[in-house]
Amino acid sequence: MNRVLVVDDEPQIVRALVINLKARKYEVDAASDGATALRLAAARHPDVIVLDLGLPDMDGVEVIRGIRGWTRVPILVLSARQTSDEKVEALDAGADDYVTKPFGMDELLARLRAAVRRAEPVGRPEDSVVVETDAFTVDLAAKKAHRDGRDVRLTPTEWHLLEVLVRNAGRLVSQKQLLQEVWGPSYGTESNYLRVYMAQLRRKLEADPSHPRHFVTEPGMGYRFER
């Protein structure tokens, strides 16, 4: 199940896209202006964004830059303008694809699939998605955590935090980076969030939560996941 963010100020276009996407088992969020789009992109972490360039409140290219400032999520631009310059500008700003209106729904969906597909993590045989420690097991793909032979339930925020840490296994991840990746680009100083959620992760996964061996604090710098 993939999540899509649709951004367009024409309600009928949004409606058509939402219907078609939901029929194909996508989760869909919708925004009709740039500010909402940026907010939803940060809050919902879509797997792909369909973005109309002609928005009422801000330039579409600025929206692209705003998103690219903190994530590489695929952006599929939808636009009525067909000039080469517009396309080049949007693509160089960070868009992944550019489709001109009117568009064929089948083609758009195929381009969407292509964008999602190539954004998938490189599933090289050697680097399994399952990470094991002596205390617990994490399967990032299946979104499952095991400990002592039973499943551990994690909330969405806990998962997100765990994911960032595990993907950077062995490396220090700064507080700012964690906050921005999990809570969105407008966060960066709210380290109290981190303290609370790190405590949750430790309580749920560490054998001895008060003496963490895998979720290590580096005072003043950040956190590190050690296998």
Place this chain on the structure above:
Amino acid sequence: MNRVLVVDDEPQIVRALVINLKARKYEVDAASDGATALRLAAARHPDVIVLDLGLPDMDGVEVIRGIRGWTRVPILVLSARQTSDEKVEALDAGADDYVTKPFGMDELLARLRAAVRRAEPVGRPEDSVVVETDAFTVDLAAKKAHRDGRDVRLTPTEWHLLEVLVRNAGRLVSQKQLLQEVWGPSYGTESNYLRVYMAQLRRKLEADPSHPRHFVTEPGMGYRFER
């Protein structure tokens, strides 16, 4: 410098592409049929492939599948056929983008840049900057220091100081420069800070802290990190 493989059976198209690509500092290989394309893709490992679907010897979609069998290199399809079905088929076979002829060169190049850009590595664990001496190892990216088989814990200020010294390995770094880089531009004379923190670094990293071999004092001038 990126390598491009151009596949098309029309010589004038190939020529136009090759000229434009070379002018933009791409390395270019060219093929005029599917078999050659597959061979060159394997032999030269291009960073991106521009593929015309209308080839004399085999179906373009088969070429895509042949390439996708072993690599995720971006494939930008070029085709005279504009029907939606063709596009969907090519994209679902593994193409990354689909441009119909006649095409604008600027747009094609922008799409090429987009394809190359998103294929760039995100930040593999391999790209860490590791500095080794006979006594200890420092990984600047992971913020990890190693000595005698164990991890060494460094505080943020210690890391910062170490980083400046290591980045200027072999060169003398003046006290003023160190103070300003680590403590901020308003510092410059507080050399007592340096004495304290250099002592910490030596105590934590040098084999014989009282006779430093890697963190050398240049009296009256500054400090130098020697590998």
Place this chain on the structure above:
DNA sequence: CGGCCTCTTGACGCCTCCCTGACGCGCGGC
């Protein structure tokens, strides 16, 4: 509408880190 699950926020005690001052040592100049 009510209950449940998250997320957010605040308070409190503990621990770490940074700064500071004191002292010892070696070196060069007076």
Place this chain on the structure above:
DNA sequence: GCCGCGCGTCAGGGAGGCGTCAAGAGGCCG
């Protein structure tokens, strides 16, 4: 030989960061 200067070392105190708990706010589902 004495003194001044720069550097290395050590220990203590203050400030801020961190872990923990608990309560309130908000959204989702029955």
